[in-house]
Amino acid sequence: MRAWRYPAFWLTLGLVAAAGAVVFATRSATLREEMFLLLMFVTLASSLNILLGFTGYVNFGHIVFFGLGGYVGFYLMSQHGWPLWWATLAGGLASALLAWLLGAATLRLRGAYFALATIGVNEAVRAFVNNFRPFGGPTGMSLNFAVYRQYGGPANALWWTFGAMFGLTLLVILISYLVKFSRFGLGLMSIREDEDAAMVLGVRTPRLKTWAFVLSALFPGMVGVLFFFKNGNVEPGDAFRLQMSIEIIVMVMLGGSGTVLGPAIGSAAYERLRGYLLTSPIFKNLHLAFAGFLLLIIVLFVPAGLVGWMRSRLPKLRRVLE
Amino acid sequence: MTEQLLASLTDGLLLGFVYGLASMGLSLIWGVMRVINLAHGATMVLGMFATYLLFSAFGIHPYVALPIIVVLSLLFGFLVYATAVHRVINAPYLSTLLATFAVNMMIIGIGTAVFTTTPRNVDIPVGRIQAGPVTLLSTRLVATLIAVIVTAGLYLLLYRTRPGKAIRAVANNRAAARLMGISAFRTLALSFGLGTMLAAAAGALIATFFPFTILSGAGYQTKGFVICVLGGLGNPTGALIGGLILGALEGIIPVFMAVNWVPVIEFVLFVLILLVKPSGLLGAR
Numbered sequence: 125m126r127a128w129r130y131p132a133f134w135l136t137l138g139l140v141a142a143a144g145a146v147v148f149a150t151r152s153a154t155l156r157e158e159m160f161l162l163l164m165f166v167t168l169a170s171s172l173n174i175l176l177g178f179t180g181y182v183n184f185g186h187i188v189f190f191g192l193g194g195y196v197g198f199y200l201m202s203q204h205g206w207p208l209w210w211a212t213l214a215g216g217l218a219s220a221l222l223a224w225l226l227g228a229a230t231l232r233l234r235g236a237y238f239a240l241a242t243i244g245v246n247e248a249v250r251a252f253v254n255n256f257r258p259f260g261g262p263t264g265m266s267l268n269f270a271v272y273r274q275y276g277g278p279a280n281a282l283w284w285t286f287g288a289m290f291g292l293t294l295l296v297i298l299i300s301y302l303v304k305f306s307r308f309g310l311g312l313m314s315i316r317e318d319e320d321a322a323m324v325l326g327v328r329t330p331r332l333k334t335w336a337f338v339l340s341a342l343f344p345g346m347v348g349v350l351f352f353f354k355n356g357n358v359e360p361g362d363a364f365r366l367q368m369s370i371e372i373i374v375m376v377m378l379g380g381s382g383t384v385l386g387p388a389i390g391s392a393a394y395e396r397l398r399g400y401l402l403t404s405p406i407f408k409n410l411h412l413a414f415a416g417f418l419l420l421i422i423v424l425f426v427p428a429g430l431v432g433w434m435r436s437r438l439p440k441l442r443r444v445l446e
Numbered sequence: 447m448t449e450q451l452l453a454s455l456t457d458g459l460l461l462g463f464v465y466g467l468a469s470m471g472l473s474l475i476w477g478v479m480r481v482i483n484l485a486h487g488a489t490m491v492l493g494m495f496a497t498y499l500l501f502s503a504f505g506i507h508p509y510v511a512l513p514i515i516v517v518l519s520l521l522f523g524f525l526v527y528a529t530a531v532h533r534v535i536n537a538p539y540l541s542t543l544l545a546t547f548a549v550n551m552m553i554i555g556i557g558t559a560v561f562t563t564t565p566r567n568v569d570i571p572v573g574r575i576q577a578g579p580v581t582l583l584s585t586r587l588v589a590t591l592i593a594v595i596v597t598a599g600l601y602l603l604l605y606r607t608r609p610g611k612a613i614r615a616v617a618n619n620r621a622a623a624r625l626m627g628i629s630a631f632r633t634l635a636l637s638f639g640l641g642t643m644l645a646a647a648a649g650a651l652i653a654t655f656f657p658f659t660i661l662s663g664a665g666y667q668t669k670g671f672v673i674c675v676l677g678g679l680g681n682p683t684g685a686l687i688g689g690l691i692l693g694a695l696e697g698i699i700p701v702f703m704a705v706n707w708v709p710v711i712e713f714v715l716f717v718l719i720l721l722v723k724p725s726g727l728l729g730a731r
Contacts, residue, residue, distance in 0.1 A: 176540075182539075182540050229721050230717070236480070236482050237720060237724050239482070240482065241721070243671065244671070244672075244716040244720065245713075247709065247713045248710060248713035248717060254706060255707060366664070370547055377544065409558065409559035410556065411555070412552075413551065413554075413556045413559070416549070416550070416551025416555055417552060419544060419547070420545060420548035420552075423541050423548065424533050427534075427537065427541060
């Protein structure tokens with residue numbers, strides 16, 4: 125528990141807390157909607173970072189956990205009338221369980237083979253849900269309007285969802301720091317640097333990798349439930365977009381993988397930029413091409429991301445930029 | 447039942463040759479430079495659109511257009527390699543995955559802006575040959591023939607020419623090849639160009655059977671991964687055989703169950719093979 129000694133810990137938590145506080149202070153619905161998406165991407169990117177940044181395993185199927193968790197939670201809410209809180213928890217646990225099962229098998233693969241397997245898992249789960257009757261098949265499911273009554277009407281329900289999202293974002297940042305400065309985190313980073321050497325030195329790599337995978341899957345599962353609850357419906361195309369998996373990787377890379385501040389800043393920056401491109405008349409049709417160009421520039425010239433680049437430039441600020 | 451099975455099997459196998467052709471490109475690039483080319487599907491779509499444009503704007507028949515597309519795509523491959531891939535070729539594999547994905551995003555982004563996502567098709571007259579219960583479409587037969595010729599050409603290039611020998615040397619050991627005076631940049635650019643060319647050629651052939659949009663590439667690309675893993679990543683012959691296996695599966699499965707279960711089975715098979723034998727069914731060791 126040394127995390128709280130680092131200024132970076134307070135800086136990142138403070139930034140996220142301020143983002144949420146502004147929304148609650150102004151009570152503005154438009155700001156809330158914007159901030160919901162922003163916090164959602166911060167949570168998704170930070171949770172991916174536990175596997176990608178700390179452990180060095182590239183997961184192209186992070187969105188599977190978002191989709192599957194969302195589906196499980198949504199199913200419980202719409203078919204069995206579960207309240208949002210329990211459904212969110214159940215969605216997260218379902219994703220974590222899937223990660224545990226998958227991890228036992230796929231984490232034996234290394235490098236590009238693991239990355240390929242995650243693409244395969246994403247496609248397999250999407251194709252399965254598309255055909256799975258209880259989840260509504262290709263048309264998905266939608267919520268009955270009456271569901272919102274138990275939260276005091278739809279308007280209140282949206283505030284509750286935002287509050288939950290905000291709490292989840294704070295939690296994922298907190299846990300990322302706790303992991304990063306723990307013995308467990310050191311083990312993960314040793315796997316990232318050289319897995320064979322780590323094994324020789326007595327790091328129990330299979331167990332650590334699996335737990336990192338489970339932890340990284342828990343949050344997107346919960347986020348998925350909140351997102352689809354707010355949306356009111358869920359369908360396979362929205363839930364398992366491979367594109368979105370890769371956008372999350374871009375966010376982590378943009379900010380700097382392996383740091384906690386990086387993914388948070390990267391996802392906020394990418395989300396704002398995408399919002400701007402989508403609405404600007406010149407870039408509206410070219411936003412995907414522009415995002416691709418940005419990604420290429422980062423990969424070729426700033427592979428450590430924004431925070432990583434600043435760390436190497438300003439060694440004195442390293443304790444602040446973790 | 448047997449008649450239906452025979453008909454759909456033939457159909458699947460003929461399609462499998464073209465899938466195999468596309469996957470050989472993916473497999474060649476992986477085998478030589480250890481890069482998974484995530485722009486592969488987008489390149490196939492470029493091949494499709496090149497065929498479409500040459501046909502609809504200038505009335506050039508797709509088979510006549512093929513040599514033009516082959517040359518253009520080879521050059522395009524060099525360009526992509528030089529600008530996006532060469533700088534990160536020795537970096538961790540995440541960099542090359544993301545670099546090629548960035549190229550993919552740019553192609554699809556610009557393509558969507560120019561062509562929108564409405565479906566297109568290349569409308570050429572199709573002949574039919576009836577052999578018992580099996581109907582053979584002329585487009586499929588010609589495509590199969592072209593796929594076989596291109597494969598043979600690739601083999602001649604790899605095993606009978608100096609650049610081909612250089613490619614094999616670099617695939618075997620890049621550092622040693624450089625010590626022997628082989629230019630790594632030129633050889634890698636050539637391999638990437640050849641891989642891109644195979645993708646575009648396959649795309650051009652697929653354009654003669656199915657309608658397509660600018661987004662069609664993703665589906666073919668994931669099929670390409672399945673095929674490469676079936677045949678062993680980095681093994682071009684394996685890719686062709688993997689293509690035939692996948693084509694046959696796509697032909698046979700719909701006879702027994704609903705057609706939308708096909709992708710479920712394909713991807714479950716894919717993950718299983720990766721887990722049990724990552725070197726592929728036909729891979730060495």
